Amino acid sequence: MLLSSRVKGLSYSITMKLNEKALDMTGEGKVIYNLSGGQLPIKPLPEFIEKIHHQLNFVKSYQYSPAAGFPTLRKKLTKYIAESRNLPLDIFENDFDCVISNGSKQSIYNALGALVDPGDEVILLAPYWVSYPEIIKFWGGTPQVIKSNVFDAFVPAVEDIKKCMSPRTKAIIVNSPNNPAGVHYSDAWMKDFTAFLHEYPDLVVISDEVYSEIYYFDPRPSYFYQLDHSLLNRTIIINAISKTLASTGLRLGYAVGPVPLINAMGKIQGQSTSGPNSLVQRALIDFDMKMIETFLAPVKTHVRQNAETLREKFREANLGHCWYQSTSAFYFMIDFSRTPMFARFEADKDHSHVIAEELLASEGITVVPGSDFGLPNSARIALVIEEVPFLEAISKIVKYLNRT
């Protein structure tokens, strides 16, 4: 079969393979601690489920929506973005719009499709969400990666971004709060980033904010465009109900940005999947978005508690150098490279996949290898499972890290 070079360049996810292995092991009666999840293991708010129930009664819920989503919902989501980020509503009234997609992954795919020509470069801040480089490459672009490390809590320096700029640089993706690091960039970082953007007036920013409501350390996530509203003219804000409403399977995400860009994204969507899920859109039209905060309050307390367990366990086991204060989303990156177990491995090479396989085989723990996020010799764990199994899993990880 002669497959296109475009598809041949795409990577398969190792996570799938590890999850299949974990399922086999569960089938054999082994206890598995699943720390590889990228979603909240709970149902959404009853009030939201009730809205979906209600909409089941209408013919329109089963029919096509406009390609870019129902206009009423597009307006509502644009307003939600403006209000939740303290932006003056009049800015958004005429010059900004929203396109609703089948999950925010499709919004990101549309955004990059609307921006990237073959040979263009897109800057990524590592660690980054696994799909960014693959989507950039799919559209013919080249990812340019800025590194970070555990000592900086995985926040890359704005100064380093400058070193990566070239005449082919088209866009930068900023993901705060960040998957996989579980941190959001500080107000000071956003200030520096604003100054940086002033130096590069043609650079477009894709601001992936799907975890914006999930933070458990103050101050809350802030954004560069709050410091200078004119930057909104070259910013696409990505959001979704996947993480904040525990609804990854409902596939509902959206992008808010300047009209010409949003129109271009809608065009791509119209010729690919058409409009997103009508039922869920109609349920959202009636849903009070302020309830998200109430829904997330206990979730945030729980994630924070697990983050504290992690700190205590690392401290007890003299692994303090692996710890940093996670603040948001629901992930933590474990850096193996300075732990006793790493003595068995050749430095300067990446062993994340082998380590993830070992953790599963010997400890029954699934993690996501860090190389998928552009961070060698590390792994992402999720802080969402219940406290007792989380404590058991972390105790096992700590023992593994100190084993030579």
Ligand code: PLP
């Ligand atoms: N952006 C980030 C940073 C993510 O972590 C994810 C999912 O894990 C997505 C976007 C895509 O989410 P969805 O397509 O479910 O809205």
